[in-house]
Amino acid sequence: MTWHFTEQAAVFRRAAAAPLAAAPARHTAVLTLVDGAELLGWWTGPDGRVTGTCAVSPPGVPVLGVMTGTAAYALARALPGAGAVTGVRGEADACEAFARALGRPWTTTRRMRLFRLGELTPPEPAPPGRARRATVAEIPFAVAWARQFARDVGEAADTDPTANITTRVAEGRLYFWEAHGVPRSMASVSPTLAGQARVSLVRTPPEERGRGFAGAVTSAVSRAALAAGAEQVLLFTDLANPTSNALYQRLGYRPLADHAALAIDAPA
Structure with a gap:
């Protein structure tokens, strides 16, 4: 050995x-x-x-x-x-x-x-609005949200996410859920690798939570990953956040392993 x-x-x-x-x-x-x-x-x-x-x-x-x-x-x-x-x-x-x-x-x-998607079950009823890809003009806005996401999950918030966000936007992998012309929630998906894609950067500002936006945008990026050919769609959740863990399971994600x-x- x-x-x-x-x-x-x-x-x-x-x-x-x-x-x-x-x-x-x-x-x-x-x-x-x-x-x-x-x-x-x-x-x-x-x-x-x-x-x-x-x-x-x-x-x-x-x-x-x-x-x-x-x-x-x-x-x-x-x-x-x-x-x-x-x-x-x-x-x-x-x-x-x-x-x-x-x-x-x-x-x-x-x-x-670590969760893996089984059968995708979008939220019903869906909240008002629609999913759309982030634009180049929105990169500074998305960077600010990414910094706050890092703070929310206890990661190093002093690391500059600009290059990472710019790549995601350029490749069409960063989405907003927009309602009444305003982004309400954000999520991203990785490139497909070894048949799998991973959802990440799911963030809804505190004032917008509890209205179904996170579930809607997560469902949208999960569907986009499947449409792009991913055989498996994964995501990590913070075990200290029971709300998000319950949400992802309602969408069809199933626990795979604790990290x-x-x-x-x-x-x-």
Whole structure:
């Protein structure tokens, strides 16, 4: 049983082809990072089969794919640069095993649940308005909403999302639900990768909540992803927000796995 590492995406894809193909949804975070990761890894079990994956990007924050606690524990001992690790993300049990193996204090900064769309069930009745793609002129407006979204979910709000939002708008992947000429809610969808697309950046300003806008725009981007050829549509929710978790399940999303983000103290 051992971990293997490479900086080459093609090498990783060949080595980890079987687990990535068998459970692409549960590997969604790793798959998203493959081409830009500084380091990729795969775990082989006693029978030689690959049963674990990881990607490191940005530096110091490994993202864990599907793996056992044993593999996660071993990863903390084998990962190049493990002494500089400041956090870890992935399925919750594996992240905690990884942190325990490092032997440094750690805190859970966010608990999430990965959902996969079953049968899409749009809200009935639909709220007033319509879904539409964001325009180039609305990029500054969408950037402001993205910053607030980061604050809402406890992410780093000082990171400039302008380039990210600009790409989403240019590719037609950022939507607003507009009512009476005013954007009321926002959502985005990723490009389709390995047959799957992921909904994100779902935000409704506090004064507009409780009126069905978030469900309507999420339904719209989910439908757009299916129309674009996605075989699976995924999204992450914050487990601290029971309202959004209930909403997505009403739309047809079903729980797949619990995830966590951990902050790990620097070595003493």
